[in-house]
Amino acid sequence: MTAQSSEASFDSPNDLFLRACRREPVPRPPVWMMRQAGRYLPEYQAVRSRAAFLDICKTPELACEVTLQPLDRFGFDAAILFSDILIPLQPMGLGLEFVESVGPQIPNPVRDRAGVRRLAAPDPESSMGFVMDAIREIRRALAGRVPLIGFGGAPFTMATYAVEGGGSKTYPHTKGLLFGDPEAAHALLTTLADTTAAYLEAQIRAGAQAIQMFDSWAGILAPRDFREFALAYARRVIESIKSSSAYRDNPAPLIYFVNGCAPYLEDIATAGADVVGVDWRIDLDEARRRLGDGVAVQGNLDPTCLFLEPEPLRERVAEVLDKAGSAPGHIFNLGHGVLPMTNPERVDVMVRAVREQSARS
Numbered sequence: 001m002t003a004q005s006s007e008a009s010f011d012s013p014n015d016l017f018l019r020a021c022r023r024e025p026v027p028r029p030p031v032w033m034m035r036q037a038g039r040y041l042p043e044y045q046a047v048r049s050r051a052a053f054l055d056i057c058k059t060p061e062l063a064c065e066v067t068l069q070p071l072d073r074f075g076f077d078a079a080i081l082f083s084d085i086l087i088p089l090q091p092m093g094l095g096l097e098f099v100e101s102v103g104p105q106i107p108n109p110v111r112d113r114a115g116v117r118r119l120a121a122p123d124p125e126s127s128m129g130f131v132m133d134a135i136r137e138i139r140r141a142l143a144g145r146v147p148l149i150g151f152g153g154a155p156f157t158m159a160t161y162a163v164e165g166g167g168s169k170t171y172p173h174t175k176g177l178l179f180g181d182p183e184a185a186h187a188l189l190t191t192l193a194d195t196t197a198a199y200l201e202a203q204i205r206a207g208a209q210a211i212q213m214f215d216s217w218a219g220i221l222a223p224r225d226f227r228e229f230a231l232a233y234a235r236r237v238i239e240s241i242k243s244s245s246a247y248r249d250n251p252a253p254l255i256y257f258v259n260g261c262a263p264y265l266e267d268i269a270t271a272g273a274d275v276v277g278v279d280w281r282i283d284l285d286e287a288r289r290r291l292g293d294g295v296a297v298q299g300n301l302d303p304t305c306l307f308l309e310p311e312p313l314r315e316r317v318a319e320v321l322d323k324a325g326s327a328p329g330h331i332f333n334l335g336h337g338v339l340p341m342t343n344p345e346r347v348d349v350m351v352r353a354v355r356e357q358s359a360r361s
């Protein structure tokens with residue numbers, strides 16, 4: 001069942017992921033998978049049958065246990081903290097619930113200036129200390145086996161949940177606020193950016209060795225609106241982190257992932273991130289050309305390729321590696337999170353294919 005990499009041992013910690021983030025040459029591209037801990041794994045379902053999702057997030061031993069599950073099974077080259085991008089909405093005063101087969105619900109959405117003014121700017125240690133405790137616990141349990149990635153939502157994606165009150169397909173309230181009262185929208189995004197920066201800095205202080213910021217829904221924006229409402233605030237978070245004492249003590253690489261990034265790549269290259277996460281709607285050779293050589297790239301297998309039989313799946317993996325090319329600075333990943341109905345055996349096929357194909361070339 002396991003595909004442990006030979007690099008992963010106590011005497012030679014596996015730092016392929018961090019080296020690739022810094023665009024240093026590596027013997028093969030590191031591989032991890034967005035949403036690698038979660039519902040597609042029977043061992044996660046077993047924990048879930050005993051504890052609600054938010055209780056797992058808030059109990060460091062459980063968060064640690066499920067963070068390690070995909071590493072033990074597949075031998076990924078990085079761990080990602082088990083938590084959720086929506087955690088800060090609760091201490092901001094918006095509330096947060098996860099409703100079975102509905103998804104996240106935010107009971108007090110913010111739709112106007114008065115709502116924006118009421119938002120709290122929570123202190124991460126006192127209001128979300130369980131996240132930092134989980135990071136410390138996971139680092140201890142990993143004992144240097146692989147690096148640990150912390151994460152948060154980018155301000156625009158957080159705003160879609162804060163304003164809609166949950167997920168959406170068309171984002172009517174969000175776009176209503178952006179276009180109808182841009183001043184209130186900017187005030188909301190500023191508060192979200194400052195909350196996110198403080199939260200991610202606390203994660204770095206607690207021991208996160210890289211940080212990924214998810215802009216999962218920024219792809220719904222026209223290019224000018226992307227620059228004004230998404231990129232400007234992602235940049236604000238990145239600049240704040242990079243000028244913090246936490247970052248000076250522990251310069252964790254910063255990854256900016258935009259789902260649907262293709263229209264904006266030239267702009268995204270200016271965000272200040274070390275690594276750009278790329279979804280599957282563009283080939284990595286074109287993405288790298290348009291991003292320039294100042295950033296590493298992460299991606300970008302279509303998550304539904306994991307439904308293929310092993311041989312065509314291996315061909316798809318080979319195609320991603322081929323498009324990524326041999327220049328330093330590629331981290332193999334999916335183009336978005338793994339889907340809940342994925343067969344874990346196919347994930348194993350994918351991880352082995354990355355190792356075998358790059359050994360051949």
Ligand code: CP3
Pocket residue numbers: 033034035036037038039048053080081082083084085086098103104151167214216259336337
């Ligand atoms: O290994 C990991 O990556 C797990 C940690 C993780 C979760 N959520 C756990 C989770 C991460 C990195 C996230 C990020 C997240 N959460 C994003 C950005 C990534 C993306 O997919 O674009 C977003 C948009 C959310 C918000 C969210 N959380 C939604 C929409 C949902 C419900 C639908 C879904 O995808 O599951 C969640 C719940 C959630 N977050 C679950 C898990 C394991 C399922 C909860 C359960 O067990 O019932």
